[in-house]
Amino acid sequence: MSKRTALLSALTLLAIIGWLKWQAVSLGKSLADAQQQNSTLTAAVNSRDTVITALQREAGQQTEAEQQLRDTLAGAQRLALRREQQLQKVLNENQALREWFSRALPADVIRLHQRPAFTGTGDYLRWLSDGQLLPDPGQPADH
Numbered sequence: 001m002s003k004r005t006a007l008l009s010a011l012t013l014l015a016i017i018g019w020l021k022w023q024a025v026s027l028g029k030s031l032a033d034a035q036q037q038n039s040t041l042t043a044a045v046n047s048r049d050t051v052i053t054a055l056q057r058e059a060g061q062q063t064e065a066e067q068q069l070r071d072t073l074a075g076a077q078r079l080a081l082r083r084e085q086q087l088q089k090v091l092n093e094n095q096a097l098r099e100w101f102s103r104a105l106p107a108d109v110i111r112l113h114q115r116p117a118f119t120g121t122g123d124y125l126r127w128l129s130d131g132q133l134l135p136d137p138g139q140p141a142d143h
Contacts, residue, residue, distance in 0.1 A: 091098045104110075118124045 091101055105113075118127070
């Protein structure tokens with residue numbers, strides 16, 4: 001083999017080694033970028049899983065609270081029905097109480113129960129300040 005061929009082979013070999021080195025560095029950089037992306041995605045998945053777990057726990061608590069409210073409402077409805085039945089029983093048994101119960105309220109009491117529809121606290125405060133004064137309890141009623 002001639003010197004020229006050996007030199008050309010050596011240069012070719014060095015070029016191939018240089019190209020392989022450049023490829024290795026480039027692949028190393030690509031690997032580092034992929035590992036960074038993997039770490040970022042893993043952190044995002046872990047964060048998402050934490051949020052999902054918290055939301056599931058909160059949904060479970062909300063479901064329990066809703067069930068408690070339903071149970072409380074059902075109990076209140078049963079109590080109201082029982083009281084209404086007791087009231088009807090007492091009214092059916094007592095004529096004087098039935099007459100008293102069917103009488104209309106006095107006009108001043110009816111006026112106390114009349115309120116406009118409020119859309120905010122300002123409306124309520126205006127209604128209070130513009131309202132009529134109650135009659136003096138020491139004075140006899142107008143009726």
